[in-house]
Amino acid sequence: MDAAIEVADLRKTYRGRRTGEVRAVDGVSFRVERGEFFGILGPNGAGKTTTLEIVEGLRRPDSGTVRLLGRSPWPHSPELTGRVGVQLQASAFFEFLSAEEQIETFAELYGASKTRGAEMLELVGLAEHANVRCEKLSGGQQQRLSIACALVGDPELVFLDEPTAALDPQARRNLWDLMRAINAEGRTVVLTTHYMEEAEALCDRVAIMDAGKIRAVDSPAGFVKGLDAPTRVTVAAGQLTGERIDELAAGEAVSADETTVVFETRDPRKLLTALASDGALEGLAVRTANLEDVFLHVTGREWRA
Amino acid sequence: MARMSLDTETIPDTAPPKGRAFLSLFKALGRGWLRDRSQVFFTILLPLMFMVLLSSVFGSTGDSASRILAVGDVPVLEGADADDFDVASAPDLDKALALLREGEADAAVVQDGDTVLVYPSPTSSTSGAIAAGNLSALVDDVNVEVLSAAAPGEPVLRTEVEEADGGSLRPIQYLAPGILAWGIAISGVFGAAGTIVDWKRDKLLRRLRLTPASVSTFLGAKVSVNLVVAIAQTAVFLAVAALGFGLELSAWTWFAAPLVLLGTLAFLAIGVVIGGIAKTSPGAAGLSNLVTMPMAFISGAFFPLALSPEWVQTLSYLSPMRYLNEALQSVVVYGEPPTAVLPQIGFLAVFAAVVALISWKTFKFDEL
Known part of the structure; x- marks a missing residue:
C-alpha cells in the first residue's frame, strides 16, 4: 500500500519587489504513513503553510514531487480531492449562509448525503448553532465548522492548517479532543501548528521546520529522549540544609536562592525518593525536557512562537 | 470500517455529477x-x-402653464387660454421684477397702448424663454384676429405645433x-x-x-x-x-x-x-x-x-x-x-x- 503522503525535495522561492528572493520551502522531504497523526511544527514564517499548500495541490512547487495516496495532486482530479479533506487557515465560507446550509453545500460538492452533513455538525458540536449565519459564529465555532466541512466527504487524509491559532485555551482543548477522535477513526491527519504543547499532545510524529527546511523528524518522546537533557526538580527553600543539598545533588548541577532550590538530575527517581524521605516536598515541581528544548537544540535558536 | 480495507487501489467514485x-x-x-x-x-x-x-x-417643465405677472392693465391677456397662462397681477414693475428674481413667476408683462413689453425671468431662462414665446404667440393670434376682421377673405398663415412621435x-x-x-x-x-x-x-x-x-x-x-x-x-x-x-x-x-x-x-x-x-x-x-x-x-x-x-x-x-x-x-x-x-x-x-x-x-x- 502507498504511503498517505510522500514528498521529495520540494522547493519554492518567492520573488517580492521589496523582500527580494525568499526561499519559503527549501528542499523539504518527508513521508506520512496511513493512519498517522503527523505534525509540522515551526514558528510563523517557517514555510509550514506553503509546504502544506503545495502538498494539497493549491500551489505548484518550483521543483520536487508530491504523492498523495499514491497520486500526484496536480492536475486536480475529483477522484483524489474526494478522498482528501482540507481546512485552510482562513475560514472559507459562502457569505450569508447558516452553518447548516454551509455544510449541506459542501456535502453536495463531495457527493455526500444531507444526513452526513448533519452528523458532522453534531460531531464538531455545532448542532444547536445550525441556523446561525457563519459570520456570526465565534472564532472557535468557525474553525470547527471549517473542520466539519473538511470531514464531510469522509476523507482518508485530512489537512489541518493551524486550526487552533487565535483560540482561547478552553476552545483549543476542545479542538484537540476532536482532532484525536478524527485520527482514532483511522484517518491520516496532517497538522501544522506553532504551539509546542499541541504537537506534543497530539502527534505521532513531528517535523520541526525552520526557515524553509525540515530540521528533524521524530516522535515527541523520541525527540526528548534523544536530547538527553536533565530533569529539573524544584522545591521550596528552607526545607534542606546546604550540606544536604550538596549531598542530594551528587555532583550534578544545583542552584539555590531565597525561595527555591533547583536540581538538574539524570536520575529523577532516586532524587525524588530521597526528597520524599526527607519530607522536603513542599513547592515540588518536576519539569522534563520538552519540544521547546528540542527546538533550541535542533535549530540553535530560542523558540519564538 | 470500510476505509481500513482500502489496500487495493479501488478508487471510490466520490465525484458528484457536474450538474448537481x-x-x-x-x-x-x-x-x-x-x-x-x-x-x-x-x-x-x-x-x-x-x-x-x-x-x-x-417632467416638471413643459407641461405646466407659464406663470405671468400682469403689471397694471394688460388687455392682450384677456383672450389668453388658462391652460397656457397662469396670470397674476403685480402693483408696479419694480415689485414684479423683484418677484421674477425670486423665481415666483416666469415673465412679467406691461402693455403700453399697442406695445406689449415682456420681461422674461432672469433666474430660470428656459421657462422665461418659453413664457416669452407663449406671449408673442398670443400677441400674434390677437393680431391675426384683428387683420382677419379688417380684410375678410384674405388668407393668413398659421402654425400648428405637433409633437414628435405622436x-x-x-x-x-x-x-x-x-x-x-x-x-x-x-x-x-x-x-x-x-x-x-x-x-x-x-x-x-x-x-x-x-x-x-x-x-x-x-x-x-x-x-x-x-x-x-x-x-x-x-x-x-x-x-x-x-x-x-x-x-x-x-x-x-x-x-x-x-x-x-x-x-x-x-x-x-x-x-x-x-x-x-x-x-x-x-x-x-x-x-x-x-x-x-x-x-x-x-x-x-x-x-x-x-x-x-x-x-x-x-x-x-x-x-x-x-x-x-x-x-x-x-x-x-x-x-x-x-x-x-x-x-x-x-x-x-x-x-x-x-x-x-x-x-x-x-x-x-x-x-x-
Whole structure:
C-alpha cells in the first residue's frame, strides 16, 4: 500500500519587489504513513503553510514531487480531492449562509448525503448553532465548522492548517479532543501548528521546520529522549540544609536562592525518593525536557512562537 | 470500517455529477445574494430611485402653464387660454421684477397702448424663454384676429405645433432605457469587483479548488446567478416604469432580456479586471465608480448625446453603456425589431470578449 503522503525535495522561492528572493520551502522531504497523526511544527514564517499548500495541490512547487495516496495532486482530479479533506487557515465560507446550509453545500460538492452533513455538525458540536449565519459564529465555532466541512466527504487524509491559532485555551482543548477522535477513526491527519504543547499532545510524529527546511523528524518522546537533557526538580527553600543539598545533588548541577532550590538530575527517581524521605516536598515541581528544548537544540535558536 | 480495507487501489467514485455541483453552488450563491441587503439595494432600488428623481426633474417643465405677472392693465391677456397662462397681477414693475428674481413667476408683462413689453425671468431662462414665446404667440393670434376682421377673405398663415412621435416621447420614454442600462452596468461592475475582493480575503475559491467540483463549475454558477439577477432587475424595473410612470412598452420589449444578458457579461468582465487590481472593498468600490461614472456620462443615458460637445460624442463610441442604452431604447421604446440593433449587439459582444480576455490574462489566480 502507498504511503498517505510522500514528498521529495520540494522547493519554492518567492520573488517580492521589496523582500527580494525568499526561499519559503527549501528542499523539504518527508513521508506520512496511513493512519498517522503527523505534525509540522515551526514558528510563523517557517514555510509550514506553503509546504502544506503545495502538498494539497493549491500551489505548484518550483521543483520536487508530491504523492498523495499514491497520486500526484496536480492536475486536480475529483477522484483524489474526494478522498482528501482540507481546512485552510482562513475560514472559507459562502457569505450569508447558516452553518447548516454551509455544510449541506459542501456535502453536495463531495457527493455526500444531507444526513452526513448533519452528523458532522453534531460531531464538531455545532448542532444547536445550525441556523446561525457563519459570520456570526465565534472564532472557535468557525474553525470547527471549517473542520466539519473538511470531514464531510469522509476523507482518508485530512489537512489541518493551524486550526487552533487565535483560540482561547478552553476552545483549543476542545479542538484537540476532536482532532484525536478524527485520527482514532483511522484517518491520516496532517497538522501544522506553532504551539509546542499541541504537537506534543497530539502527534505521532513531528517535523520541526525552520526557515524553509525540515530540521528533524521524530516522535515527541523520541525527540526528548534523544536530547538527553536533565530533569529539573524544584522545591521550596528552607526545607534542606546546604550540606544536604550538596549531598542530594551528587555532583550534578544545583542552584539555590531565597525561595527555591533547583536540581538538574539524570536520575529523577532516586532524587525524588530521597526528597520524599526527607519530607522536603513542599513547592515540588518536576519539569522534563520538552519540544521547546528540542527546538533550541535542533535549530540553535530560542523558540519564538 | 470500510476505509481500513482500502489496500487495493479501488478508487471510490466520490465525484458528484457536474450538474448537481452546479445546482448546489447556484443555490448557495443565490441565497447569499438575496440575503445581502446592499446588493439588493444597489441592483433593484437604486435604479428605481433614479427613475423617480430624474423623471420628476425632467417632467416638471413643459407641461405646466407659464406663470405671468400682469403689471397694471394688460388687455392682450384677456383672450389668453388658462391652460397656457397662469396670470397674476403685480402693483408696479419694480415689485414684479423683484418677484421674477425670486423665481415666483416666469415673465412679467406691461402693455403700453399697442406695445406689449415682456420681461422674461432672469433666474430660470428656459421657462422665461418659453413664457416669452407663449406671449408673442398670443400677441400674434390677437393680431391675426384683428387683420382677419379688417380684410375678410384674405388668407393668413398659421402654425400648428405637433409633437414628435405622436407626443409619446415623454421624458420617461427617453430616461427609462438609460437608467436601466446604468443599473445593469453598476450591478455588473460593482458586483464582480466586490466578489473578487471578497474571494481574495476569505479564500473561498481556494477551498473550493480542493473539492471534487471544478473551478469552472463554480465560476459558471457565479455568472449564472448574476445573469438571473440581471433579468429579474430588468423585469422589476420595466414593470415599475410601465405601471408607475407610464412607460409605453413595445411588442419587442422581450428582446431586452438577451440584450441585458449580453451587457451583464461585458460589465462583469470589467468588474473582474477591477477586482484583480483592487486590494480592499473600498478600493474596489472606488475604482468601480471611477469606471462607471464616466462611462454613464458619455453614454447618452441621462441626457441626449446631441447636446454634448463633439469630443464627448466621439468618446461615447467607447462606452458599452452607449450601445446597451441605444439597443434598449430601440426595441423597448421605439419597437424596432432586433435586426435594427445588430450593430449594437455586435459591439457589446466584441467588447465583452476583449475585456474577458484581458481579465483572464491579467488575473493573478495565486491571490485567490
